[in-house]
Amino acid sequence: MTSAVSFKKVSRHFGSVRAVDAVDLEIAPGEFFAMLGPSGSGKTTCLRLIAGFEQPTAGSISIFGERAEGVPPYRRNVNTVFQDYALFPHFNVLDNVAYGLMVKGVGKAERLKAAEEALSLVRLPDYGARRPGQLSGGQRQRVALARALVNQPKVLLLDEPLGALDLKLRENMQEELKSLQKALGITFIFVTHDQGEALSMADRVAVFNDGRIMQVGTPEDIYQRPNTRFVADFVGSSNVLPPDFVQRYSGQRRWGSLRPESIRIASASSGDGVAARLVGTNYLGATTRLALDAEGLRLHAVVPAGTALPAEGEAVVLTFNRDSLHLMDEPA
Amino acid sequence: MTIAAVQSSPTPAILPGSGGMRGALSDLFWRRPKFLLTLMLAPPLLWLGIVYIGSLFALLAQSFFSIDEFSGLINRQFTLKTYGDLFQAANLDIILRTVTMAALVTLASAIIAFPIAYYAARYARGRWKALFYLGVMLPLWSSYLVKIYAWKLILAKEGILTWLLAKLNLLWLLDGWLSLPIVGGNSLSVSFTGTFIVFVYVWLPFMILPVQAALERVPGNLVEASSDLGASPGQTFRNVLFPLALPGIVAGSIFTFSLTLGDYIIPQIIGTSRLFIGQAVYSQQGTAGNIPLAAAFTVVPIVIMGFYLWGAKRMGAFDAL
Numbered sequence: 001m002t003s004a005v006s007f008k009k010v011s012r013h014f015g016s017v018r019a020v021d022a023v024d025l026e027i028a029p030g031e032f033f034a035m036l037g038p039s040g041s042g043k044t045t046c047l048r049l050i051a052g053f054e055q056p057t058a059g060s061i062s063i064f065g066e067r068a069e070g071v072p073p074y075r076r077n078v079n080t081v082f083q084d085y086a087l088f089p090h091f092n093v094l095d096n097v098a099y100g101l102m103v104k105g106v107g108k109a110e111r112l113k114a115a116e117e118a119l120s121l122v123r124l125p126d127y128g129a130r131r132p133g134q135l136s137g138g139q140r141q142r143v144a145l146a147r148a149l150v151n152q153p154k155v156l157l158l159d160e161p162l163g164a165l166d167l168k169l170r171e172n173m174q175e176e177l178k179s180l181q182k183a184l185g186i187t188f189i190f191v192t193h194d195q196g197e198a199l200s201m202a203d204r205v206a207v208f209n210d211g212r213i214m215q216v217g218t219p220e221d222i223y224q225r226p227n228t229r230f231v232a233d234f235v236g237s238s239n240v241l242p243p244d245f246v247q248r249y250s251g252q253r254r255w256g257s258l259r260p261e262s263i264r265i266a267s268a269s270s271g272d273g274v275a276a277r278l279v280g281t282n283y284l285g286a287t288t289r290l291a292l293d294a295e296g297l298r299l300h301a302v303v304p305a306g307t308a309l310p311a312e313g314e315a316v317v318l319t320f321n322r323d324s325l326h327l328m329d330e331p332a
Numbered sequence: 333m334t335i336a337a338v339q340s341s342p343t344p345a346i347l348p349g350s351g352g353m354r355g356a357l358s359d360l361f362w363r364r365p366k367f368l369l370t371l372m373l374a375p376p377l378l379w380l381g382i383v384y385i386g387s388l389f390a391l392l393a394q395s396f397f398s399i400d401e402f403s404g405l406i407n408r409q410f411t412l413k414t415y416g417d418l419f420q421a422a423n424l425d426i427i428l429r430t431v432t433m434a435a436l437v438t439l440a441s442a443i444i445a446f447p448i449a450y451y452a453a454r455y456a457r458g459r460w461k462a463l464f465y466l467g468v469m470l471p472l473w474s475s476y477l478v479k480i481y482a483w484k485l486i487l488a489k490e491g492i493l494t495w496l497l498a499k500l501n502l503l504w505l506l507d508g509w510l511s512l513p514i515v516g517g518n519s520l521s522v523s524f525t526g527t528f529i530v531f532v533y534v535w536l537p538f539m540i541l542p543v544q545a546a547l548e549r550v551p552g553n554l555v556e557a558s559s560d561l562g563a564s565p566g567q568t569f570r571n572v573l574f575p576l577a578l579p580g581i582v583a584g585s586i587f588t589f590s591l592t593l594g595d596y597i598i599p600q601i602i603g604t605s606r607l608f609i610g611q612a613v614y615s616q617q618g619t620a621g622n623i624p625l626a627a628a629f630t631v632v633p634i635v636i637m638g639f640y641l642w643g644a645k646r647m648g649a650f651d652a653l
Contacts (some may be wrong), residue, residue: 053556073559086557090575100561103571150563 037208547581
């Protein structure tokens with residue numbers, strides 16, 4: 001099967017800065033794919049390479065089997081939802097949504113009808129006559145989505161589309177985007193620095209760092225079985241354990257990762273485990289996050305709210321299942 | 333110092349006034365911001381209202397007086413006779429010539445200014461931007477008269493332009509152009525073409541700067557969004573860039589248009605002996621001593637600009653502001 005998007009040793013260098021460095025990537029048709037990474041990790045540049053705003057300095061990109069290098073953005077059947085929406089301020093909402101069809105020469109009645117339909121798809125019917133400036137952030141977000149979807153793109157690119165929304169709205173939009181993607185069957189490629197967003201929405205996630213892909217896999221793969229310290233730390237702030245420590249508990253001298261929620265905590269008198277001291281507690285609502293100091297190694301544990309906790313500064317012992325200690329591929 | 337020490341230190345929560353005249357004034361201005369605003373705006377508003385607009389209206393009032401043709405004295409009685417004189421064929425000719433020239437100069441300035449402004453707004457950064465401002469503003473630092481006389485030499489029959497075209501074997505092009513009616517003449521320096529070139533040169537900065545300011549405010553991702561949605565560069569220009577730059581183009585055209593309408597020095601030094609509005613005003617109030625007709629002539633650019641702005645507003649030029 002041809003990939004929706006295929007990167008073969010793609011690089012994009014800006015002078016001496018390697019924004020994207022020899023990236024290989026295959027994204028399947030109909031997939032909801034997330035590119036996750038800290039800012040400056042190259043994920044947005046990858047998105048812009050697919051959209052055609054950037055050209056690779058090396059390597060080849062194909063979209064549904066067709067070579068995309070040298071093809072301008074306006075000849076790619078790929079649409080983008082921009083981070084700050086980029087709605088045209090001098091058009092009303094309906095004309096904004098109909099823009100793509102207008103420049104393709106679709107007749108006025110037909111394109112306005114399609115735009116109306118796209119607006120009701122994103123649950124903004126009857127907003128057509130308004131100016132973008134009169135809409136809230138969440139509404140602009142939906143208009144930007146409708147403006148892209150009305151063109152029935154082969155691939156929809158979303159550049160941190162939820163970044164500017166407040167928490168409640170963001171959670172709503174996550175669910176909506178996911179169900180929209182299922183209903184339409186369009187390949188969605190989604191850039192985010194929010195690991196929770198990537199894990200909850202995507203079928204597969206690529207974790208970027210320094211212009212390279214560190215790991216590609218399902219959210220569960222990425223979360224449970226990170227292959228490097230970076231992935232373990234960036235996705236879900238795992239406890240990264242040094243080889244010496246890991247050797248004591250698993251017999252193998254490798255870097256390990258231990259999820260904060262797999263650590264159990266008991267008072268020092270209750271038996272054996274890792275001796276530690278409770279340094280701080282952060283109340284997070286449903287859970288409490290504990291900062292622990294185990295012989296100089298800083299660890300975090302997450303326990304359900306309501307767990308009886310020792311006082312700060314007290315000595316405790318930590319226990320965990322041997323299976324939840326994940327050994328990483330990264331050499332010690 | 334620990335936080336506890338800071339909290340127990342004897343610093344008061346409310347600081348005492350600084351005392352004296354300045355402290356009292358600062359407190360007063362803070363309590364009554366409108367008072368400060370009034371104080372700051374009164375002098376310029378008085379200047380604008382009385383000295384500037386007032387004298388303009390005094391001048392316009394003159395256009396409703398008439399001149400006694402025997403004594404040359406001004407008859408201070410309301411009459412429309414001067415406006416009757418204004419609409420004589422010879423004067424209408426002057427008006428038409430000036431308006432046509434102003435329109436062409438504005439159009440040419442806009443066409444030349446747009447790419448320069450676009451480059452400056454989109455691509456120029458740091459040192460190149462400084463160089464752009466310097467390049468645009470530098471001609472404004474030197475004397476207007478010196479520049480015009482320099483152009484007279486450049487455009488003269490023995491000038492560098494003729495010499496250059498001769499070297500390029502393109503003299504036939506210049507001769508062909510100069511043999512055309514109206515725009516032609518003996519040499520560029522005594523033709524309307526010459527007047528046009530110098531007008532465009534002198535007023536170009538006044539078009540570039542507002543267009544650049546308007547383009548600077550167009551977010552770059554709108555251009556990308558347009559392209560992403562399938563618009564070719566030409567379509568992006570027509571549908572996104574041009575409409576969003578239009579307020580700047582209109583602002584610039586107000587300068588180029590009205591400055592050309594009122595100028596009397598350039599057409600006097602470069603061009604034919606036929607008059608422009610500015611020259612007509614100059615000669616009517618000077619040698620002819622006909623202040624009422626001079627005043628009536630000055631009404632013409634004001635009325636034209638009024639209609640121009642009204643039309644621009646109706647076209648939606650200010651919608652994107």
